[in-house]
Amino acid sequence: MRQLAPGVRLLDGRPRHLMNVYLVEDVLVDSGTPRAAGRIIRQVRGNPLSAHVVTHAHPDHFGSSRAVCEEFGVPLWAGAKDVEAIETATPAVAPGRIAAALSKTPMPPPCRVTRQLSEGDEVAGFTVLEVPGHSPGHIALWRESDGVLFCGDVFLALLRIGAPPNFLTWDAELNRASMRRLAALRPRLVLFGHGKPLRGEPDRLARLIR
Known part of the structure; x- marks a missing residue:
């Protein structure tokens, strides 16, 4: 772990930064x-673990959640509007043929x-922000004291930083509003669901959505 x-x-991933945990x-x-x-x-074993949080109900974010919760005997927390999707393994589907397939x-x-997480809840010193669009109950985690932001998939940073593809996004316009909200925070460290961290560029996200 780094x-x-x-x-x-x-946590170390294979390949690194493709799907961040x-x-x-x-x-x-x-x-x-x-x-x-x-x-x-293997990486978490030996570290104290009290809970597991999922930023949103997509299979590349809750894929190992049941295994982790059963192994360590910890509860799973998620945004209130994504709870049913996780508990039934039926994520909300984006519009279009690709998404349907x-x-x-x-x-x-x-x-x-x-635990159903809502706006303003606290998780490990971070504040929960409701940022729907990519999924109905997508959440971000924000620590104002040092400007650290977990943005989930509101932004992706694989080839470049930007919006997630529309065919993977339940409501692209709503996600765009969530992008603007997070950019307005001027985070000093942005941690993505996919891609390398963005450090020391508090205006970078805002420039991307003008």
Whole structure:
């Protein structure tokens, strides 16, 4: 694991930064696909773990959640409007034929959510922000004291930083509003669901959506 900020570590991935999983104090944030379960469990074992948070109900973010929760006996927390999708393993589908085809692929095992997160809740020293669009109940985590932001998939940073593809996004216009909201925070460290961290450029996100 690599330290990114006080209390914030990035787990090793294969390949690195493709699907990011973080340990924030004693809370695991996201869990990649089902294939990541063994790697996540090996890295987390030996560290105190009190809970697991999922930023949104897509299979590359809650894929190993049930395995992690069962292995460590911890509860799963998620945005209130994504709870049903995680508990039934039926994510909200974006419009269009591509999204409809993707929705027919095998899904990760469902996992019971024991805490529904809403705007203003606290998780490991971070404030929960409701930022819907990519999924109905997408959340971000924000620590104002040092400007650290977990943005999930509101922004992607794989080839370049920008919006997630429309065919993977439940409501692209609503996600655009969430992008503007997060950019207005002027974060000093942005941690993405996919892609390398963005550090020391507080106006970068805002410039991208003008």
